[in-house]
Amino acid sequence: MANPKFSQLAETLIGSEIVRLGAMIKEKIKEGNHIYNYTIGDFDSTQFPIPGLLKEEIINAYNEGFTTYPAAEGELDLRKAVSSFIERKQGLQYSTNEILISNGGRPLIYSIFRSIVDKGDKVIYPVPSWNNNHYAHFTEAEHIRIETKPEHEFMPFANQIAPHIKGASLIALCSPLNPTGTVFAKEDLEAICDLVIAENNSRAEGEKKLYVMYDQIYCTLTFGHTIHHDPVSLRPEMKKYTVFVDGISKAFASTGVRVGWSMGPEALISKMKAINSHVGSWAPLAEQKATARFLNNENAVDEFLTYFKGEVSYRLTNLYKGFKQLQSEGFAVDAIEPEAAIYLTVKIDLKGKTTPEGLMIDKQEQVTEYVLNKAKLALVPFGYFGADKESCWYRISVGCCKKEEIVDVISNLREALKQLA
Numbered sequence: 001m002a003n004p005k006f007s008q009l010a011e012t013l014i015g016s017e018i019v020r021l022g023a024m025i026k027e028k029i030k031e032g033n034h035i036y037n038y039t040i041g042d043f044d045s046t047q048f049p050i051p052g053l054l055k056e057e058i059i060n061a062y063n064e065g066f067t068t069y070p071a072a073e074g075e076l077d078l079r080k081a082v083s084s085f086i087e088r089k090q091g092l093q094y095s096t097n098e099i100l101i102s103n104g105g106r107p108l109i110y111s112i113f114r115s116i117v118d119k120g121d122k123v124i125y126p127v128p129s130w131n132n133n134h135y136a137h138f139t140e141a142e143h144i145r146i147e148t149k150p151e152h153e154f155m156p157f158a159n160q161i162a163p164h165i166k167g168a169s170l171i172a173l174c175s176p177l178n179p180t181g182t183v184f185a186k187e188d189l190e191a192i193c194d195l196v197i198a199e200n201n202s203r204a205e206g207e208k209k210l211y212v213m214y215d216q217i218y219c220t221l222t223f224g225h226t227i228h229h230d231p232v233s234l235r236p237e238m239k240k241y242t243v244f245v246d247g248i249s250k251a252f253a254s255t256g257v258r259v260g261w262s263m264g265p266e267a268l269i270s271k272m273k274a275i276n277s278h279v280g281s282w283a284p285l286a287e288q289k290a291t292a293r294f295l296n297n298e299n300a301v302d303e304f305l306t307y308f309k310g311e312v313s314y315r316l317t318n319l320y321k322g323f324k325q326l327q328s329e330g331f332a333v334d335a336i337e338p339e340a341a342i343y344l345t346v347k348i349d350l351k352g353k354t355t356p357e358g359l360m361i362d363k364q365e366q367v368t369e370y371v372l373n374k375a376k377l378a379l380v381p382f383g384y385f386g387a388d389k390e391s392c393w394y395r396i397s398v399g400c401c402k403k404e405e406i407v408d409v410i411s412n413l414r415e416a417l418k419q420l421a
Helices: 008-012 017-030 052-063 076-090 105-116 132-138 158-164 186-202 236-240 266-279 285-295 298-328 364-375 403-418
Strands: 099-102 122-127 142-147 168-174 211-215 242-247 260-263 333-336 343-348 393-397
Touching (some): 052 285, 076 099, 076 260, 076 285, 099 105, 099 266, 105 132, 105 168, 105 211, 105 242, 105 260, 105 266, 122 132, 132 142, 132 168, 158 186, 186 211, 236 242, 242 266, 260 266, 285 298, 298 343, 298 403
Parallel strands (some): 122 142, 211 242
Antiparallel strands (some): 242 260, 333 343, 343 393
8 A cells, every 4th residue: 555645744844853863772772782872852850850849849739639721821820930030030021921831842932933934934043953944844934044163152143144134034043052052142142133123123014023032941051150141131122022932841850840931022922822722732730830839939949950050060061071081082072161051062073984894984874873882872963953964063961961970981982982993
C-alpha cells in the first residue's frame, strides 16, 4: 500500500532532531553502554530537584481540590504573582491583563507566531537558535536567517538585521541564548531596539507593526559578572512591540511542572489567549496555584536560585576548563566561557582525521558519532539549531551532568582524540 498523503504542513515539517538523537542514545544505553548524555535541555531530578516549597504547594493544591479547568488567561493569583516577580527581578511593570499563562514556553511561542505572522511574512531569527526555523515553518513565513559567529559569541547584531527589516513582521530573539549560553551586550540589544522603533515609526497608520519575541526563559541563570538585558528596560518604547516568553521550567528546574508565561501588549496577549484557548494549552490548575504561592515567597525563591546557580555554574565552569585544557594540549577543540543558562558552547573539529578503523572523517555527523561511540559523550551539533549542518560547534547541556563525572568525561574525550590519526 502506498504511503498515505497528509497536509502540506505535516508532509514538510521536520521532527525534532534532538528527540531523534535522544532515541539513538537510549538505544545505546539499552545495549549496556554508559553514555554521558549532555544533549537534552532538561534536568536529572536526582541532581536538580524542584524547589521543596514548590513541590509541597503542588501537593497541597491537589489536596485542596484544584483539579478543574483554570481560567483561559491563567489564574489571577498567578498572574499577580508573576507581575510582582518580574518587577522584583527586572523592574518591569506589567498588569495582569498583559500576562498570559500557559503550560510552558512552547505554546506561547506558537501563539506568538500565529498571532503576528501571516503566510509569506518575513520572520528574522539568528542561527543557531532553538526551534525558530520550525515555528516559522508552521506559519509559512519567509525565513530570514541571521548567521552568527563564534567571535561574537553567536549573538546577532543590528547591522546584520537592518538589511532585512523592511516589511518584516517578527524578530525572534533569545537571551540567554539556547543553545549557546551567551547573552546580549547592552549596546548591541539597544541598537536592535532602535532599529525596531525607527522601523515602526516609519510604518503607516493601520499597517502591521514589527514585533520582537524575546525569549528570556533562562534570564535568572546568569553567572559571574554577566548581566541580563531586555528590550523594555533599555528602551521603554519597546513595550509596545515586545512580547516575552518566560516561566519556571529552567529557572527552577521545573520542566515537567509546565508553567510558563508571556508578558506583552494587552491587544496581542488577548489574541494569544484566544489561540491558546482553542489548543487547550493551559497549565494545570494545581500547578498554577502552587507556583503563585511559591513566587510570592521571596526568601524561598532567592534561596533556591542561589543554590541552583551555584550547582549549574560549577558544572559549566569545570567542563569549560576541561575543554580549554584539551585545547592547550594541542587537540582540535575549543569552548566559549559560559555566561548563562545551562549550556556550554564547545568546538570539536575533527574533519580530515582518520579513525582507528581507518575511516576518514569528512562530515560533521561522523564527528558526532565518533565522540558518542568512542568517548561515550552525547552532544547536540549546532546544525540541529538551524546552523550549517557542517558547523563544528556543539551544545553541552549540564542539566543531567553529575559533578563527579566531569573528570571522566574529559579523560574519555582525551583518549578518543588521541586515537585519531
